[in-house]
Amino acid sequence: MGDPKKIQKLMFFLLLLATIIIIVPVVAIFAIILFHGLPALNWGFIFGMPREGMRAGGIFPTIIGTLYLTLGTMAFSLPLGVLAAIYLTEYAAENWLTRLIEISIINLAGIPSIVYGLFGLGLFVMFLNFGASILAGSLTLAIMTLPVIVTASREALITVPKSFREVSYSLGASRWQTVWGVVLPNAIPGILTGTILGLSRAAGETAPILFTVAAFYLPALPRSIFDQAMVLPYHIYVLSTQVPNVPAKIQYGTILVLVLFVFIMNISAAFLRAHFRKRKLW
Amino acid sequence: MTRMKNRFLEKIIEAAIFLSGIVAVLIVVLIFIFLFKESFSFFVKENMLAVLLGRNWYPISDPPQFGFLPLMMGSLFVTMGAIVIAVPFGLAAALYISEVAPAWLKDILKTGIELLAAIPSIVLGFIGIVVLAPLIKNFFHLGSGLTALAGSIMLAFMAMPTIVSIIEDAITSVPRSYKQGALALGATHWQTIRRVIIPAAFPGIIAAVMLGIGRVIGETMAVLMITGNAAIMPTTLLQPVRTLTATIAAEMGEVIRGSSHYYSLFGIGLILFIITFVINLIADLVLHRRRING
Amino acid sequence: MVSKLKVDSLNVFYDYCHVLKNVSLEVDANEILGIIGPANSGKTSFLKTLNRMNDFDHTFKMDGNIFLDNKNIFTNMQALALRKRIGMVFALPLSLPLSIFDNVAYGPRLHGQKNKTKLKEIVERGLKASYLWDEVKDRLDTPALNLSGGQQQRLCISRTLAVEPEVILYDEPCSGLDPISTAKVEEAMRQLRKNYTQILVTNNTKQSARVADRTAFFLMGELIEIGLTAKVFTQPDDKRTDDYISGRFG
Ligand SMILES: Nc1ncnc2c1ncn2[C@@H]1O[C@H](COP(=O)(O)OP(=O)(O)OP(=O)(O)O)[C@@H](O)[C@H]1O
Ligand SMILES: [Mg+2]
Numbered sequence: 001m002g003d004p005k006k007i008q009k010l011m012f013f014l015l016l017l018a019t020i021i022i023i024v025p026v027v028a029i030f031a032i033i034l035f036h037g038l039p040a041l042n043w044g045f046i047f048g049m050p051r052e053g054m055r056a057g058g059i060f061p062t063i064i065g066t067l068y069l070t071l072g073t074m075a076f077s078l079p080l081g082v083l084a085a086i087y088l089t090e091y092a093a094e095n096w097l098t099r100l101i102e103i104s105i106i107n108l109a110g111i112p113s114i115v116y117g118l119f120g121l122g123l124f125v126m127f128l129n130f131g132a133s134i135l136a137g138s139l140t141l142a143i144m145t146l147p148v149i150v151t152a153s154r155e156a157l158i159t160v161p162k163s164f165r166e167v168s169y170s171l172g173a174s175r176w177q178t179v180w181g182v183v184l185p186n187a188i189p190g191i192l193t194g195t196i197l198g199l200s201r202a203a204g205e206t207a208p209i210l211f212t213v214a215a216f217y218l219p220a221l222p223r224s225i226f227d228q229a230m231v232l233p234y235h236i237y238v239l240s241t242q243v244p245n246v247p248a249k250i251q252y253g254t255i256l257v258l259v260l261f262v263f264i265m266n267i268s269a270a271f272l273r274a275h276f277r278k279r280k281l282w
Numbered sequence: 283m284t285r286m287k288n289r290f291l292e293k294i295i296e297a298a299i300f301l302s303g304i305v306a307v308l309i310v311v312l313i314f315i316f317l318f319k320e321s322f323s324f325f326v327k328e329n330m331l332a333v334l335l336g337r338n339w340y341p342i343s344d345p346p347q348f349g350f351l352p353l354m355m356g357s358l359f360v361t362m363g364a365i366v367i368a369v370p371f372g373l374a375a376a377l378y379i380s381e382v383a384p385a386w387l388k389d390i391l392k393t394g395i396e397l398l399a400a401i402p403s404i405v406l407g408f409i410g411i412v413v414l415a416p417l418i419k420n421f422f423h424l425g426s427g428l429t430a431l432a433g434s435i436m437l438a439f440m441a442m443p444t445i446v447s448i449i450e451d452a453i454t455s456v457p458r459s460y461k462q463g464a465l466a467l468g469a470t471h472w473q474t475i476r477r478v479i480i481p482a483a484f485p486g487i488i489a490a491v492m493l494g495i496g497r498v499i500g501e502t503m504a505v506l507m508i509t510g511n512a513a514i515m516p517t518t519l520l521q522p523v524r525t526l527t528a529t530i531a532a533e534m535g536e537v538i539r540g541s542s543h544y545y546s547l548f549g550i551g552l553i554l555f556i557i558t559f560v561i562n563l564i565a566d567l568v569l570h571r572r573r574i575n576g
Numbered sequence: 577m578v579s580k581l582k583v584d585s586l587n588v589f590y591d592y593c594h595v596l597k598n599v600s601l602e603v604d605a606n607e608i609l610g611i612i613g614p615a616n617s618g619k620t621s622f623l624k625t626l627n628r629m630n631d632f633d634h635t636f637k638m639d640g641n642i643f644l645d646n647k648n649i650f651t652n653m654q655a656l657a658l659r660k661r662i663g664m665v666f667a668l669p670l671s672l673p674l675s676i677f678d679n680v681a682y683g684p685r686l687h688g689q690k691n692k693t694k695l696k697e698i699v700e701r702g703l704k705a706s707y708l709w710d711e712v713k714d715r716l717d718t719p720a721l722n723l724s725g726g727q728q729q730r731l732c733i734s735r736t737l738a739v740e741p742e743v744i745l746y747d748e749p750c751s752g753l754d755p756i757s758t759a760k761v762e763e764a765m766r767q768l769r770k771n772y773t774q775i776l777v778t779n780n781t782k783q784s785a786r787v788a789d790r791t792a793f794f795l796m797g798e799l800i801e802i803g804l805t806a807k808v809f810t811q812p813d814d815k816r817t818d819d820y821i822s823g824r825f826g
Pocket of ligand 1: 590591593595613614615616617618619620621622633635779
């Protein structure tokens with residue numbers, strides 16, 4: 001059927017078309033958000049309290065809530081994830097336990113975020129009695145982020161040359177001294193990059209925080225980790241489906257702030273990676 | 283003396299490292315136990331078979347009816363729709379990016395896909411309401427565009443980064459010699475892609491489909507916002523539906539803690555957990571086997 | 577007089593690959609023992625067994641005994657303590673991505689030396705012993721990876737010396753170095769003879785002829801011959817040794 005050259009031309013055109021159909025909406029979405037959201041951004045919006053049933057005023061508490069939640073998530077998931085990665089790369093033998101851990105991590109990465117929400121509700125909010133709070137939300141998001149951080153940290157640790165470890169051991173260092181002295185310092189850029197990316201995903205999540213921390217309307221800043229908090233992604237949900245007649249400007253403004261929050265993290269991760277890659281000597 | 287202290291400290295740190303290592307296993311087990319514990323009495327009381335095959339989800343009528351079937355069908359419809367759309371597009375994009383695109387365009391396209399992955403799902407849900415739903419409504423002349431189809435399209439879009447990147451990996455790990463061999467025999471680039479590269483990358487494509495399904499079936503907020511939220515047995519993609527995930531998100535907020543309704547939501551969670559567990563296990567086996575075989 | 581190191585019918589396996597076959601030899605204090613042999617003859621495996629760097633390798637198995645000052649290094653000593661006494665310099669110059677100073681101070685710090693002035697003394701002494709001091713004394717804070725290959729290899733020697741070992745193992749320390757750098761490293765070894773016992777694995781037979789007191793020839797995991805360097809090079813007992821040295825091999 002026809003000339004192979006012509007078929008190739010046609011097929012490559014179809015491939016290109018499919019790619020365009022995927023990419024164009026991405027660009028369009030950013031254009032829409034920027035076009036409608038930028039006019040809303042001003043000091044009053046960013047640093048003000050919501051007013052008139054969230055139909056006016058600012059979104060400061062939601063920004064602070066998201067910030068606290070992101071930091072809380074990091075406080076739990078970073079040490080746990082890095083230590084777990086150290087176990088897998090530096091200590092674990094190739095046996096059934098290691099395989100079990102790997103399978104668990106893969107499965108954790110695949111569990112739906114709403115199931116994390118249920119689990120957080122059952123364990124942290126109810127069973128441990130933390131109530132709906134920044135603490136419960138951070139722990140829930142930390143568990144959800146764990147696989148990302150473990151995977152990124154493992155990759156970073158593995159790329160540290162084996163010879164560095166050998167030198168350290170040959171000088172009489174113990175395993176931990178070697179990890180602390182030569183392995184970790186050289187893996188930190190990769191670990192940080194992966195962590196920031198994981199956290200940026202957590203910052204945009206709604207389902208895990210629905211029942212563990214998010215407050216519908218709470219025009220005050222949280223004062224302790226046992227307080228509930230307003231959070232950006234949930235606030236977008238509220239503004240778009242739960243409260244009637246919210247001005248589009250406020251909706252898009254809030255969305256733009258969340259998108260900026262997430263993208264600043266993504267861009268700093270990319271920047272970090274580029275910076276360290278340039279400095280890398282081995 | 284300080285040596286002794288250091289040794290002791292080291293032992294403690296190494297104990298912490300080991301504990302953190304097995305924490306992932308503990309969490310998986312703990313999640314399962316919690317979901318199981320919270321839903322066990324519900325499944326017994328309401329008769330598991332009646333729940334799984336029940337066609338009516340009326341959790342707050344009197345007497346309540348807890349049939350999961352409409353929810354499972356909702357998830358199935360939306361997921362199938364999404365995969366049918368996402369796989370051909372994802373495969374095409376992965377092929378274009380890794381085989382056809384010139385270097386400069388490749389970077390741009392990859393960045394575009396990464397950008398898509400970084401958009402929070404709640405934002406996509408909102409865009410779905412204001413842009414996608416009206417399009418569907420007008421195109422099919424419906425009363426509302428909030429349908430299973432809207433959910434499928436949106437989810438296909440959201441699964442794209444996962445699918446494209448896995449297939450791309452699979453394509454790039456096809457040995458260059460295969461390709462060069464085919465080209466040397468006079469095959470065109472497209473014939474090489476079709477006869478050599480796609481078959482060689484097939485396990486990766488299967489894994490991408492599996493992980494794509496896992497990603498899609500677990501998505502909550504966007505689906506909740508744009509599928510119209512009606513817990514009825516769907517017959518076409520142009521109807522509103524309610525997925526398993528959306529049901530938990532929509533109802534857990536208002537449910538009476540300790541009621542059958544409350545426990546039924548944990549039951550839905552357990553089902554989701556099991557489905558994704560199996561899917562990820564299969565995907566891992568496919569990918570892992572490929573790694574072993576070389 | 578007892579020897580510094582005594583290896584007694586050592587067999588080494590990786591998985592089921594028999595890499596060292598019944599090797600026995602002794603090394604006297606303050607001597608330089610050269611080990612020569614073609615690739616894959618088990619030289620590196622031998623060195624790594626001496627300071628138990630193989631402990632981490634799951635596939636590693638061995639039998640036989642090794643004694644350091646008459647103490648069995650496997651049953652009577654901890655691996656960390658052993659490695660402090662038997663230092664190792666690797667084939668490629670392996671500077672850590674740290675400053676020159678921190679590279680040399682890495683070992684002493686591991687072993688609890690925190691005193692700044694003491695560390696400075698140790699670093700200076702180590703760098704002088706490997707003839708590097710004059711070349712780097714003004715830039716101790718710069719990255720070690722900026723040094724030339726030969727300088728880096730001498731830095732690695734200083735780093736090993738800084739933990740004050742008794743025995744130093746070199747695994748092809750001059751592969752990839754130019755003749756002038758090689759000469760400097762060799763001169764350092766000759767000077768270190770006063771205080772250290774040294775084992776030098778080399779692919780370059782002439783190097784062994786230049787610096788070693790005695791030379792051992794390994795082939796396919798077997799110790800073929802060991803004796804005074806002059807004798808091994810001029811009147812070897814075994815024909816295979818002769819073939820290897822005169823380049824009629826493989
Ligand atoms: N960690 C290991 N695991 C498995 N096999 C190994 C390992 N180290 C060495 N071997 C094998 O043991 C044999 C001897 O290797 P070794 O490195 O000791 O030789 P060598 O004499 O140092 O060679 P070269 O001159 O090339 O450095 C080789 O066949 C090698 O493949
Ligand atoms: Mg070697």
